[in-house]
Amino acid sequence: MAISVEEELEGLSFPEAPRIIVKPPGPKSLELLNAQGEFETSSVVYPKAFRFAIDSARGATIRDVDGNYYIDWVAGIAVLNVGHNNPYVVQSVLEQLGRYWHWMSEVPSEVRVRFLRNLHSILPEGLKGRAKVIFGVTGADACETAVALARWVSGKPMIMAFEGAYHGIHQGIVTATAKTELQVYAGVPMVNIARVPYPYPYRCPLPAKDAEDCGNAILNYIEHLLSDPYSGIGQVGAIIVEPVQGEGGYIVPPRGFLKGLRDIADRHGVLLIVDEVQTGVGRTGKWWAVEHFGITPDIMCMSKAIGGGIPMSVVAYRADYDEKLPEMFHLGTYRANPLALAAGAATIEYIQSRNLLDRTLQLGEYARRTFEDMADRYPVIGNVRGLGFMIGVELVRDKSTKDPGAKLAGYVRRMLFENGVLMHTCGHFGNVLRFMAPLVLTRRHLDDGLRIFEEVIKGSMGYFGLLNHL
Numbered sequence: 001m002a003i004s005v006e007e008e009l010e011g012l013s014f015p016e017a018p019r020i021i022v023k024p025p026g027p028k029s030l031e032l033l034n035a036q037g038e039f040e041t042s043s044v045v046y047p048k049a050f051r052f053a054i055d056s057a058r059g060a061t062i063r064d065v066d067g068n069y070y071i072d073w074v075a076g077i078a079v080l081n082v083g084h085n086n087p088y089v090v091q092s093v094l095e096q097l098g099r100y101w102h103w104m105s106e107v108p109s110e111v112r113v114r115f116l117r118n119l120h121s122i123l124p125e126g127l128k129g130r131a132k133v134i135f136g137v138t139g140a141d142a143c144e145t146a147v148a149l150a151r152w153v154s155g156k157p158m159i160m161a162f163e164g165a166y167h168g169i170h171q172g173i174v175t176a177t178a179k180t181e182l183q184v185y186a187g188v189p190m191v192n193i194a195r196v197p198y199p200y201p202y203r204c205p206l207p208a209k210d211a212e213d214c215g216n217a218i219l220n221y222i223e224h225l226l227s228d229p230y231s232g233i234g235q236v237g238a239i240i241v242e243p244v245q246g247e248g249g250y251i252v253p254p255r256g257f258l259k260g261l262r263d264i265a266d267r268h269g270v271l272l273i274v275d276e277v278q279t280g281v282g283r284t285g286k287w288w289a290v291e292h293f294g295i296t297p298d299i300m301c302m303s304k305a306i307g308g309g310i311p312m313s314v315v316a317y318r319a320d321y322d323e324k325l326p327e328m329f330h331l332g333t334y335r336a337n338p339l340a341l342a343a344g345a346a347t348i349e350y351i352q353s354r355n356l357l358d359r360t361l362q363l364g365e366y367a368r369r370t371f372e373d374m375a376d377r378y379p380v381i382g383n384v385r386g387l388g389f390m391i392g393v394e395l396v397r398d399k400s401t402k403d404p405g406a407k408l409a410g411y412v413r414r415m416l417f418e419n420g421v422l423m424h425t426c427g428h429f430g431n432v433l434r435f436m437a438p439l440v441l442t443r444r445h446l447d448d449g450l451r452i453f454e455e456v457i458k459g460s461m462g463y464f465g466l467l468n469h470l
């Protein structure tokens with residue numbers, strides 16, 4: 001007898017999760033953490049935030065080497081959209097593994113054409129059936145290629161990027177990423193990047209009465225920069241934007257913002273690059289976040305989930321740019337790795353065949369409402385926003401001043417971890433907890449996680465002496 005999709009998804013994850021039998025890091029985790037620390041750089045982030053060593057992972061759950069089970073709301077930073085160890089993806093990769101897994105990157109194969117057909121069938125309107133794509137390996141690589149492409153086809157060097165942006169840390173694209181210390185570490189001068197505010201309704205950088213007004217104020221400012229010959233901005237070839245800002249704090253722009261940006265770009269002959277590295281492949285409940293806003297990018301960056309967990313990135317661009325590109329415009333030994341193509345093709349097929357987009361919209365809406373309901377009851381939750389399985393919960397020390405609760409967020413992350421829920425932070429101040437679970441998360445694991453989240457929020461208010469605010 002055929003089983004339902006929900007029954008199938010139940011079978012993907014460890015049923016034991018969440019279960020903590022030894023406070024992490026347990027002895028085996030500690031041994032591996034110490035051994036790794038002996039050989040590897042101490043310039044790491046994640047092993048400090050999540051002090052455990054992984055044994056195995058399934059669906060939306062992880063088991064550590066000490067036998068603890070966690071609900072995974074991180075998904076390898078929005079990568080494993082169809083879950084860890086998804087049998088359909090495993091089968092596709094194994095099949096390819098039995099054939100070949102690397103040769104010269106541009107040579108055709110069945111798996112490459114299968115991936116290309118699948119990808120083209122899900123591109124946003126306007127690119128679907130019309131775009132060309134070029135492969136890369138990482139998200140930064142994709143954004144780097146997108147910017148190079150825009151400069152090349154427009155003949156204009158300046159790129160407009162947003163406050164709070166994250167596009168990667170390769171030497172070129174790190175100039176568009178907004179965290180200044182990352183630019184300093186990369187050792188590159190800030191050249192040819194014009195920084196403009198992102199519409200962050202909760203903390204609008206320009207005076208505004210509501211979210212839409214915030215978006216409009218920023219659009220007016222961009223319009224001004226591009227039309228005033230004395231704005232000092234130079235020849236802008238492209239604007240690069242995240243349709244929902246990721247590392248910057250899971251910020252959803254106001255409804256009309258991206259359409260307004262598209263109009264401005266068209267009027268000024270500027271290309272619009274949309275970075276869907278984190279938002280793509282169903283994360284927001286649509287294949288691409290731009291579909292929520294009804295716009296078509298000129299150039300679109302994809303990575304993370306597009307390779308099903310095996311490194312790969314893709315840039316889609318308007319086919320009319322193709323004739324302008326010389327051979328060797330982009331190179332790289334490992335582009336379009338056959339195993340990544342197999343995993344990526346299978347990921348798209350799995351999402352399609354299980355109708356995961358609608359499920360993500362519905363379950364995501366339920367999760368967001370639950371967080372919002374908590375925001376009504378706990379003064380440390382200043383703001384909740386999100387689309388699908390991309391939800392940001394912004395913590396503050398005081399709702400009236402919006403004083404960012406960065407330490408609080410770090411503490412909540414640790415307490416969640418110790419109680420069997422993996423959730424990471426992001427945001428301008430590191431005070432936003434982000435929900436980015438695999439799309440195959442079961443309803444039970446969502447509810448368990450939400451319950452633990454609420455208990456931890458309550459407990460952390462006690463820890464920080466904020467209970468009298470209740």
Ligand SMILES: Cc1ncc(COP(=O)(O)O)c(C=O)c1O
Pocket residue numbers: 077138139140141143166167168169242246247275276277278279303304
């Ligand atoms: C929106 C966005 N663009 C680009 C990147 C860079 O991707 P990678 O870390 O694969 O270089 C990231 C990574 O988090 C991202 O979120």
